[in-house]
Amino acid sequence: MSSTSSERGRATYTPQEAKYLAAQEAPEFQELRRRYRRWVLPVTAAALAWYFLYVALAAYAPGFMGRPVLGNINVGLIAGLLQFVSTFGITALYVRFADRTLDPISTGIREKFEEGDL
Amino acid sequence: MNGTTLPLLAVTLVVCATVGIGVYGLRLARTTSDFLVASRTVSPLWNASAIGGEYLSAASFLGIAGLVMAYGADALWFPVGFVAGYFVLLLLVAAPLRRSGAYTVPDFAEVRLGSQPLRRLCALTAVAIGLLYLVPQLQGAGLALRATTGAPVQVGAVLVAVVVTVNVAGGGMRSATFVQAFQYWLKLTALAVPAVFLLLAWQGDGRPALAGPAGPQFAATTSVRVDSGVRFVVQTPVQVVLDGQPLRLDPGPHHIERGSTVVFPAGAAVPHVDGLEAATGTAWVRPLSGAGGVEHPLYTTYALVLATFLGTMGLPHVLVRFYTNPDGRAARRTTLLVLALLGAFYLLPALYGALGRLYTPELLLTGQTDAVVLALPVAALSGPVGPLLQALLVSGAFAAFLSTSSGLLVTTAGVLAQDLLPAARTVRGFRVAAGVTGALALILALPAAALPLTQVVGLAFAVAAATFCPLLVLGIWWRGLTAPGAAAGLLVGGGLSAAAVTLTLTGAVSGGWPQALLAQPAAWTVPTSFAVMVGGSLLTRRSVPPGVGRTMLALHAPEGLGLRSGADRSSPTATARRSRRAARRSGRAADL
Numbered sequence: 075m076s077s078t079s080s081e082r083g084r085a086t087y088t089p090q091e092a093k094y095l096a097a098q099e100a101p102e103f104q105e106l107r108r109r110y111r112r113w114v115l116p117v118t119a120a121a122l123a124w125y126f127l128y129v130a131l132a133a134y135a136p137g138f139m140g141r142p143v144l145g146n147i148n149v150g151l152i153a154g155l156l157q158f159v160s161t162f163g164i165t166a167l168y169v170r171f172a173d174r175t176l177d178p179i180s181t182g183i184r185e186k187f188e189e190g191d192l
Numbered sequence: 193m194n195g196t197t198l199p200l201l202a203v204t205l206v207v208c209a210t211v212g213i214g215v216y217g218l219r220l221a222r223t224t225s226d227f228l229v230a231s232r233t234v235s236p237l238w239n240a241s242a243i244g245g246e247y248l249s250a251a252s253f254l255g256i257a258g259l260v261m262a263y264g265a266d267a268l269w270f271p272v273g274f275v276a277g278y279f280v281l282l283l284l285v286a287a288p289l290r291r292s293g294a295y296t297v298p299d300f301a302e303v304r305l306g307s308q309p310l311r312r313l314c315a316l317t318a319v320a321i322g323l324l325y326l327v328p329q330l331q332g333a334g335l336a337l338r339a340t341t342g343a344p345v346q347v348g349a350v351l352v353a354v355v356v357t358v359n360v361a362g363g364g365m366r367s368a369t370f371v372q373a374f375q376y377w378l379k380l381t382a383l384a385v386p387a388v389f390l391l392l393a394w395q396g397d398g399r400p401a402l403a404g405p406a407g408p409q410f411a412a413t414t415s416v417r418v419d420s421g422v423r424f425v426v427q428t429p430v431q432v433v434l435d436g437q438p439l440r441l442d443p444g445p446h447h448i449e450r451g452s453t454v455v456f457p458a459g460a461a462v463p464h465v466d467g468l469e470a471a472t473g474t475a476w477v478r479p480l481s482g483a484g485g486v487e488h489p490l491y492t493t494y495a496l497v498l499a500t501f502l503g504t505m506g507l508p509h510v511l512v513r514f515y516t517n518p519d520g521r522a523a524r525r526t527t528l529l530v531l532a533l534l535g536a537f538y539l540l541p542a543l544y545g546a547l548g549r550l551y552t553p554e555l556l557l558t559g560q561t562d563a564v565v566l567a568l569p570v571a572a573l574s575g576p577v578g579p580l581l582q583a584l585l586v587s588g589a590f591a592a593f594l595s596t597s598s599g600l601l602v603t604t605a606g607v608l609a610q611d612l613l614p615a616a617r618t619v620r621g622f623r624v625a626a627g628v629t630g631a632l633a634l635i636l637a638l639p640a641a642a643l644p645l646t647q648v649v650g651l652a653f654a655v656a657a658a659t660f661c662p663l664l665v666l667g668i669w670w671r672g673l674t675a676p677g678a679a680a681g682l683l684v685g686g687g688l689s690a691a692a693v694t695l696t697l698t699g700a701v702s703g704g705w706p707q708a709l710l711a712q713p714a715a716w717t718v719p720t721s722f723a724v725m726v727g728g729s730l731l732t733r734r735s736v737p738p739g740v741g742r743t744m745l746a747l748h749a750p751e752g753l754g755l756r757s758g759a760d761r762s763s764p765t766a767t768a769r770r771s772r773r774a775a776r777r778s779g780r781a782a783d784l
Contacts, residue, residue, distance in 0.1 A: 107748055114283050125276065125497055132479035133490045140478045145399075150265060150479045157272045158535040165279045165531050169524045177521070180750035 102186070106179045113171055121164050128153055198583035199340035206378070206590040207355055213371045236522050238373050240529030243513050245376035247274070247530075248537055249325075249596035250332030253379060253589050255646030256538070258561035260545025262468055262644075263484035264476035267545070269493055270646055271538035273500025275531060277653075281505040282527045287520065288668045288747040295512050296603065297660050298611055304667045304747075306737045307675035310682075315611035317659050317686055318508045321652055322604030323633055324693070325507070326597060328648040330637035332562070333593040335645075338419060339563040340586050349637050352590070356597040357630030360605065361623040371598060375591040376533065382588025383540040386569050386581040390547055393572045402546050404473040408462040408553040413455060416554040421450045423466040424557055430460045456554075465559030476549070488708040491715065496650065499714035503653030506660025508607065509599035544568055562645050565589070597633075605629045643697060647711070651693045658685035658717035662725050668747055670726075671740050677729030685721025689713055 132139050132150060139150035252274065259267035294300035298314040301307065330349040337348035359371075394400070400411075426441045433439065433455040434448070445466060448454060456462075464470045469485030480489045504510055548555065548564035551572040555561045566589065569581035609625035659682050666673045692713035695701050701710055709716065729736075737743070 103749065106750065110748075118280065118283050121276075121279070122501070125272075125501075126494070129480070129490070129493050129497065132493075136478055136480070140474075142403075148403075148477060151477070154265070154268050154272070154479075155539075158275060158538070161272075161276045161279055162528070162531045162535060165282060165528055168279075168283060169528050172524055173521070183750050 100183070100186075102179060102183045106176065106183065109175055109179070113175075114168075117164060117168070121160070124160060125157065128157065195579065196341040198579050199337075199586045202583040202587040203337070203351075203590050206587045206594065207351070209374070210371055210591075210594050211355065211359055213374060236525040236529055238370075239513070239522075239526045240533055241373035241376040242370075243372075243510075243526065243530045244533040244537065245372035245374070245379065245591070245595045246509060246513070246599035247534065247596070248376065248379055248592055249649065250329045250336075250589070250592050251646040251649035252538070252541065253383065253592035254332055254336065254562050254565050255328075255644055255649065256541035257544035257548065257565045258555075258563070258644055259646050260542050261548040261564050262556065262561045263486055264471060264481065265479045266481075266483070266486065266489055266493055267646075268542060269496050270500065270650065271534075271541065273497055273653075274504070275534045275538065277500050277502070277504025278510075278527060278531060278534070280501050281510065282524070285505045285664050285668060286523065286527075289511065289664065290520065290523065291749070292743075292747050296508065296607055296610075297506065297511065297663065298607060300667065301663065301675075301678065304737075304743055305673065305675040305678060307679075310675045310679050312611055313679055313682055314660075314663070315607045317655075317682060318607045319604055319612065319629075320686070320690070321506065321656050321659075322508050322600050322607075322629070323636060324655060325509075325649060325652040326600050326604070326629075326633035327637045328645040329593050329597045329600070330633060331648075332645050333590065334637075335560070335562055336566060336586060336589045336593075339560065339566045340582060342419075346638055348593075349634060352593045352597060353630050353634040353637075356594055356601055357626055359594075360598055360601045360630075361626040372595045375595040378591045379588045379595075380533075380537055382584050382591070383537070383544075383565070386585055387540050387543055389577060389581060390568060390572055391543070394547060394550070400550055402473055402549065403477040406461075407470040407472050408549050408556055410456045410458060410460050410462060410553060411550065412458045414458075414554055415453055415455045416557060417453045418448050418450060418558060419560070421447065422558055423447050424463045424559075425466060426463045427470060428461055430456065430463075432456055432460075462553040462556050464556050468556065468559065470556075473549075486708075487704060491708055492712050495654075495712035495715035498718055499650060499654040499657045499712065501657075502661040502718060503655075503657035503714070505664055506656030507652070508603040509596075512603050512606075541565070547572065601626055601629055601633075648697070650712070651689075651696065654712065654714040654717065655686065655689040655693065657714045658689045658721045661718065662722045666722070666725055666729075671744050672729050672733070672736060673725065674729040674732045674735040675737070676732040676735055677725050677727070680728035681721045681725030684724045685717055688717045688720060692717070 131153070139148065139153070141149045143149060143152060252271070256267065256270050259270065289300060292300060292303050294303045297318055298311045301314045302311040330352055331345070333348035333352040334345035335348070337343045337351070338345050423445060424447075425445050426443050429443060430441050431438065432441055435452050441463070446463070462470070467485070469483075471481070471483035475481040475483045480493060482489045486492055544565045547568060548561070552564055552567045555564055555567060566582060566585050569585065570578040572578070573581065605622060605625040605628075608629060609621045613621060613625055613628075662681050662685065663678055667678070692710045695710050701707050
């Protein structure tokens with residue numbers, strides 16, 4: 075999804091559409107997409123790995139997971155609760171990332187676009 | 193006041209409140225777009241509460257506690273997956289999908305791949321998932337009413353189906369938003385307040401051990417009334433009283449007729465219903481111990497994690513909610529709030545499941561562990577407090593049935609009206625579709641529940657994960673996807689899932705790997721579906737839609753450039769939809 079030359083089918087674009095496709099080539103847009111991908115894909119992979127690690131620990135280190143910490147509460151249950159906490163934490167990080175990094179770039183692109191600089 | 197008055201009063205109150213707020217919302221609902229997405233005028237906290245209210249179904253309110261009671265620590269993956277599915281949806285799918293202007297998966301299929309047949313195939317899949325999710329809600333209602341008032345199971349199912357259908361057909365999504373926000377807080381209160389009393393009672397009883405080496409026992413002489421005939425397995429011989437006659441139960445399977453009463457002596461081990469194995473407390477708290485007789489717990493857990501993480505994005509009533517935010521920033525705030533609200537709620541069912549093993553172990557004998565949440569207060573607390581708290585729990589349970597069913601009905605009927613019924617893209621068409629969906633769900637729900645509620649809901653997630661997840665993820669992130677490839681993936685993924693669901697629900701396969709693979713199919717159906725979609729698309733490369741670059745740009749460019757994707761303008765129904773989308777999108781600002 076990177077270049078206009080690979081575009082098939084309708085070869086003619088309205089001026090407005092041509093503008094959009096040109097905008098796609100702009101460094102700001104490439105930067106936005108790169109930042110988004112570079113953050114989201116590794117974080118999603120890491121989060122999934124953490125969930126699967128928990129299951130693997132339960133399977134292969136049952137002694138560790140079953141170690142009592144406080145009364146009936148063992149390491150496994152605490153790690154289970156941490157699953158909720160980590161889900162919330164990752165989402166909070168994403169919200170911060172989107173607010174601080176993605177939104178300013180988006181706004182910049184929109185302003186330039188509306189002023190006709192793109 | 194006898195034992196059934198309070199629960200009935202609670203149900204009546206919740207139904208009246210639901211209908212009342214629905215009528216209030218009806219006065220506000222005017223046009224078709226009001227009906228479907230509540231005009232995007234809802235604040236993040238309202239919206240997050242509504243999402244929580246809609247999402248926390250019978251499976252969450254009743255089912256998880258029942259599964260925890262029967263199967264122990266592994267059942268906790270259900271709530272973890274139900275929550276984590278949201279963040280996968282937010283990170284991978286929500287923002288581009290919102291920008292595409294598609295608010296159902298069929299919309300997305302048309303916008304991205306420009307194919308009407310594919311659109312209809314998606315609509316069919318969405319209706320199937322919606323129905324599969326609706327059925328356990330209705331069955332849960334029947335079960336809750338039977339557990340608290342002794343009414344036949346059909347009564348609760350019919351009641352919820354009728355109330356929800358009438359309410360949805362009358363008010364649409366606008367009223368649903370208010371109803372559901374109210375119902376989240378009702379559900380949280382209804383589960384949290386009794387939990388405090390139950391913990392105090394447990395404390396007062398000297399904190400009996402949950403994780404000891406023994407299996408569940410009757411703490412005191414216990415009289416068990418059997419609502420429906422039950423087959424169970426006795427491990428150690430026990431002297432009981434059956435309908436007034438002394439009887440010695442030897443080890444092995446036994447059957448008790450419907451309507452009988454058995455009295456077990458204090459200290460007796462609890463015989464378990466056929467198919468559920470007794471677990472010691474030690475095994476019960478240990479993850480992956482296979483407590484309760486789960487076959488291949490490691491596979492089962494991985495498959496469940498996949499199904500819930502990837503299935504959430506394909507649930508029809510979840511996606512549409514992202515459009516009730518005025519802009520992307522609010523949508524992100526809403527998601528964060530949703531995770532907090534869901535996390536707070538999901539701490540409670542596990543507690544009920546654990547205390548259930550101490551105070552209501554007879555449910556392991558009757559197999560009605562889904563009723564543990566409702567049975568606990570009366571069993572564990574003495575005096576008038578128990579029945580009062582039970583009434584509160586019944587009201588919460590009915591809030592769960594009503595809210596989830598409403599959300600499912602709104603979206604399922606919306607898809608049905610727009611894509612599968614002829615000439616019905618009007619408010620009237622929507623009402624007809626709501627009636628059809630409600631009736632279909634009721635017909636499917638009336639035969640007795642074959643599986644725990646949460647497991648049926650888990651199957652709906654598995655179907656969604658094997659069909660819509662590959663379509664959405666590939667459609668958004670891979671420009672090579674073609675309509676024939678997507679259709680092949682949907683057919684294979686959906687077909688395999690449907691076969692697994694049917695075989696599981698009918699109990700045709702039991703024991704060993706076949707049962708484990710069919711009961712949690714996501715681990716093999718999701719990769720298969722992805723592979724077929726990719727392979728099919730590579731084989732039909734020439735069908736990559738023209739203008740895919742423009743569509744992908746619209747999906748990934750910042751909102752607010754006024755981009756509209758290509759397929760929209762070429763389809764015969766585009767004009768009507770486009771004007772609606774334009775109205776909806778006018779509130780946009782930042783990206784998700």
